[in-house]
Amino acid sequence: xxxxxxxxxxxxxxxxxxxLRILAGRxxxxxxxxxxxxxVSFAMMHALPGDAAYRIAAGRxxxxxxxxxxxxxxxxxxxxxxxxxxxxxxxxxxxxTFDLGRSLVYGSSVIQEVATQLRYSLLLxxxxxxxxxxxxxPVGIAAGMRPGGAVDRIGLGISIFLRxxxxxxLGIVLVLVFAVQLRLLPVAGFDGPRHLILPSLTLxxxxxxxxxxxxxxxxxxxxxxxxxxxxxxxGLGARLTVLRHVLRNAALPVVAYVGVQGAYLIExxxxxETVFAWxxxxxxxxxxxxxxxxxxVQGTALALGLIYxxxxxxxxxxxxxxxxxxx
Amino acid sequence: xxIRPLVPTLAALLLLHLPLVAQARTDVVIASPWEVASADxxxxxxxxxKLQIMENIVDADAEGTxxxxxxxxxSVSEDGSSWTFTLREGVSFHDGTxxxxxxxxxxxxxxxxxxxxxxxxxITGIEAGDGTVVITLxxxxxxxxxxxxxxxxxxxxxxxxxxxGVPAELIGTGPFRATAFSPPQAIEMARFDxxxxxxxxxxxxxxxxAGRAETRALMAESGDADLVFTLDPAGFAxxxxxxxVETVAVPIPRVVTLKVNAAHPFLDDPRxxxxxxxxxxxxxxxxxxxxxxxxxxxxxxxxxxxxxxxxALAPLQTDIEAARARxxxxxxxxxxxxxxxxxxxxxxxxxxxxxxxxxxxLIAAALQDQWRAIGVELAVTVANYSIIPEGHQDGTLExxxxxxxxxxxxxxxxxxxxxxxxxxxxxxxxxxESATVTDALERIAASADDAVRAEAIGTVSATLQAxxxxxxxxxxxxxxxxxxxxxxxxxxxLQRSYGLSAVSWxx
Numbered sequence: 009x010x011x012x013x014x015x016x017x018x019x020x021x022x023x024x025x026x027x028l029r030i031l032a033g034r035x036x037x038x039x040x041x042x043x044x045x046x047x048v049s050f051a052m053m054h055a056l057p058g059d060a061a062y063r064i065a066a067g068r069x070x071x072x073x074x075x076x077x078x079x080x081x082x083x084x085x086x087x088x089x090x091x092x093x094x095x096x097x098x099x100x101x102x103x104x105t106f107d108l109g110r111s112l113v114y115g116s117s118v119i120q121e122v123a124t125q126l127r128y129s130l131l132l133x134x135x136x137x138x139x140x141x142x143x144x145x146p147v148g149i150a151a152g153m154r155p156g157g158a159v160d161r162i163g164l165g166i167s168i169f170l171r172x173x174x175x176x177x178l179g180i181v182l183v184l185v186f187a188v189q190l191r192l193l194p195v196a197g198f199d200g201p202r203h204l205i206l207p208s209l210t211l212x213x214x215x216x217x218x219x220x221x222x223x224x225x226x227x228x229x230x231x232x233x234x235x236x237x238x239x240x241x242x243g244l245g246a247r248l249t250v251l252r253h254v255l256r257n258a259a260l261p262v263v264a265y266v267g268v269q270g271a272y273l274i275e276x277x278x279x280x281e282t283v284f285a286w287x288x289x290x291x292x293x294x295x296x297x298x299x300x301x302x303x304x305v306q307g308t309a310l311a312l313g314l315i316y317x318x319x320x321x322x323x324x325x326x327x328x329x330x331x332x333x334x335x
Numbered sequence: 336x337x338i339r340p341l342v343p344t345l346a347a348l349l350l351l352h353l354p355l356v357a358q359a360r361t362d363v364v365i366a367s368p369w370e371v372a373s374a375d376x377x378x379x380x381x382x383x384x385k386l387q388i389m390e391n392i393v394d395a396d397a398e399g400t401x402x403x404x405x406x407x408x409x410s411v412s413e414d415g416s417s418w419t420f421t422l423r424e425g426v427s428f429h430d431g432t433x434x435x436x437x438x439x440x441x442x443x444x445x446x447x448x449x450x451x452x453x454x455x456x457x458i459t460g461i462e463a464g465d466g467t468v469v470i471t472l473x474x475x476x477x478x479x480x481x482x483x484x485x486x487x488x489x490x491x492x493x494x495x496x497x498x499x500g501v502p503a504e505l506i507g508t509g510p511f512r513a514t515a516f517s518p519p520q521a522i523e524m525a526r527f528d529x530x531x532x533x534x535x536x537x538x539x540x541x542x543x544x545a546g547r548a549e550t551r552a553l554m555a556e557s558g559d560a561d562l563v564f565t566l567d568p569a570g571f572a573x574x575x576x577x578x579x580v581e582t583v584a585v586p587i588p589r590v591v592t593l594k595v596n597a598a599h600p601f602l603d604d605p606r607x608x609x610x611x612x613x614x615x616x617x618x619x620x621x622x623x624x625x626x627x628x629x630x631x632x633x634x635x636x637x638x639x640x641x642x643x644x645x646x647a648l649a650p651l652q653t654d655i656e657a658a659r660a661r662x663x664x665x666x667x668x669x670x671x672x673x674x675x676x677x678x679x680x681x682x683x684x685x686x687x688x689x690x691x692x693x694x695x696x697l698i699a700a701a702l703q704d705q706w707r708a709i710g711v712e713l714a715v716t717v718a719n720y721s722i723i724p725e726g727h728q729d730g731t732l733e734x735x736x737x738x739x740x741x742x743x744x745x746x747x748x749x750x751x752x753x754x755x756x757x758x759x760x761x762x763x764x765x766x767x768e769s770a771t772v773t774d775a776l777e778r779i780a781a782s783a784d785d786a787v788r789a790e791a792i793g794t795v796s797a798t799l800q801a802x803x804x805x806x807x808x809x810x811x812x813x814x815x816x817x818x819x820x821x822x823x824x825x826x827x828x829l830q831r832s833y834g835l836s837a838v839s840w841x842x
Binding site: 058059062063065066068069070071072073074075076077078079081113114115116121124180183184187188191194195196197198199282283284285286287291292295298 | 366372373375377378381449450451452454487499501503517518519520521541543544545546547549550553554556557558559560689691718719720721722724725727728737740743753760761762
């Protein structure tokens with residue numbers, strides 16, 4: 009339990025060393041993640057039952073045209089009859105030169121595909137995070153200032169409800185209200201910021217259901233801390249105490265939790281992307297797995313793994329800025 | 336952290352929430368389930384062709400009658416071994432380059448090398464001539480022009496090809512050019528001002544692939560999309576009650592069929608296959624699952640297939656008693672658990688199907704129930720559809736349920752020949768061959784004479800109905816939601832075109 013309010017960041021260059029330490033640590037982690045994710049996703053795709061050439065041909069040509077001849081043509085074109093270790097070795101060799109290869113199904117560059125899809129997914133994840141904070145912060149702070157009060161209890165009820173409703177159903181309800189009845193927003197697609205609102209809200213409400221409770225708990229704890237009493241005793245007004253000390257201290261667990269949610273978001277977008285026809289990475293990953301597109305699966309999994317590392321790095325740095333005591 | 340930086344963000348989001356001023360619509364937005372993953376016609380030709388971005392050298396109307404496309408006319412040599420297609424002059428691609436014989440021959444050669452419909456014809460060479468493309472054949476094949484109307488044989492611009500010769504950009508000769516392409520979901524289009532054909536009513540359009548049927552129905556209801564293709568039964572029924580949307584169902588030559596391994600010891604006698612067919616309540620499936628009662632199949636080829644549908648053919652029946660009688664003739668007797676047995680073996684089969692068409696697993700469940708009534712046990716495997724050709728090749732397939740499109744090309748002979756010709760086909764007969772049918776199909780393929788063809792087609796449909804190498808279940812309807820005020824919409828039963836160049840808004 010902190011006794012003193014956090015001080016301002018130390019002056020001079022003393023702050024550089026710990027930041028470099030964080031960067032080096034996460035850099036090494038990124039290398040290990042890349043290697044492990046690439047090998048594990050390759051192994052998992054090879055462990056799937058059935059003939060990969062048939063699955064890839066199915067994904068490529070569609071069931072009206074795909075037949076055994078198409079599967080054999082694919083097998084020869086992609087060298088699928090090579091031993092598995094040769095296929096893995098050539099992927100690793102290419103990875104060393106930052107080449108993720110080409111999609112087995114569409115022949116397009118994996119890096120380009122992943123970059124495009126990632127941009128949309130990050131946009132959606134960002135929108136959802138903003139939406140969740142817009143809801144969670146006011147609700148959580150209001151609830152935490154008066155634990156057990158009306159806002160706290162109603163907030164808890166709504167949280168439980170939103171957490172229990174599947175994102176798919178929530179999305180359809182939001183579309184019915186805002187797009188079909190009120191005609192304020194578009195149903196699906198991604199042509200401009202208006203298209204971002206409903207999918208962001210669908211994901212964001214689910215996130216806010218939990219994060220509003222995290223905010224509330226953090227505020228309750230900060231409000232009952234001894235240093236708050238000290239701040240009030242030294243003559244600081246109630247409003248300034250909350251703005252300068254309570255919120256800063258309460259922010260630490262909240263920022264850390266937003267980081268955890270970021271990871272959840274990257275995975276949780278699959279359903280929402282499908283409902284809103286959003287061309288993101290979750291949707292693409294599911295398609296790639298069905299079509300046995302090993303190169304796309306490896307590339308996508310790699311990108312997601314590296315995002316986890318980047319997310320951790322971002323949270324580490326953010327927590328350092330908020331709380332200079334951390335080493 | 337303070338809450339101050341949040342204030343502008345909050346304000347910005349509130350602004351976004353304000354209703355926008357309603358605007359008169361000039362464009363047409365299309366929503367369909369089919370994703371456009373690539374600019375390569377071999378992969379995404381279906382959408383590229385429907386959206387009229389790229390064109391074929393041979394075109395077809397909604398009745399399947401061939402008409403000039405990028406070729407103005409075509410002729411065949413006396414012996415039927417060489418076709419000459421005269422190409423249209425003064426045609427340019429969207430990037431301004433000129434369409435010529437080299438670009439046509441290059442595209443067709445690539446389509447021939449890759450898996451696709453051109454494999455159905457005995458092609459020995461595709462050469463560029465002086466303003467012509469010459470295709471040589473091993474033996475006569477009258478339906479060759481029909482194959483050249485297929486989606487995988489559209490002509491991309493040579494400039495669209497990447498270093499490996501794969502089309503990487505959506506550049507064609509059609510009345511619409513792609514202005515933005517976000518694979519696999521969206522294409523934005525604008526009118527191509529230098530189009531060679533009629534472009535009077537053309538307007539800018541956009542295409543969105545939305546995988547979920549619920550999403551598409553909501554897009555139609557909210558007015559987000561003006562033409563919405565392939566609705567689920569619930570969405571179709573609901574949209575029928577929505578004021579400013581019109582729903583249309585058009586029969587198309589796609590058939591839900593059961594592929595039966597006729598080499599399987601339980602199924603090698605036509606009477607066994609007939610018994611399985613007699614046990615199927617097609618009217619019930621058509622009414623309850625696909626929700627178009629008139630779609631219950633009475634024979635393999637639906638009325639939408641024109642000359643191939645034979646009104647005189649005795650329709651397939653449902654008759655549980657007759658089915659049981661056939662199986663009894665074959666030596667099957669009731670077992671303790673209600674499943675038939677013969678020589679100590681239970682009449683148990685495995686059916687393979689796939690979920691890409693959501694009605695298929697439902698129909699499989701209905702069949703499971705209906706066959707149990709005659710003492711046949713059915714285990715259903717739902718997986719990737721390639722398990723069907725895979726099982727055909729390795730011989731492990733027993734029964735498979737899928738939807739087959741017999742009008743991939745305006746003349747179905749190529750597909751039918753592939754499915755029921757010598758040796759059967761991955762999506763057709765298995766362990767079944769009929770010299771009568773093979774012979775009749777060869778005559779249809781080689782002849783352009785309507786009388787000769789009609790006689791041979793009659794032989795094919797009668798034999799298929801009698802021997803049931805595949806058991807038809809229901810014929811498909813193509814469902815479309817059209818926004819009120821949209822004029823000139825023609826739903827193509829062959830699904831070659833969305834007919835966008837003829838569509839316009841009422842004033």
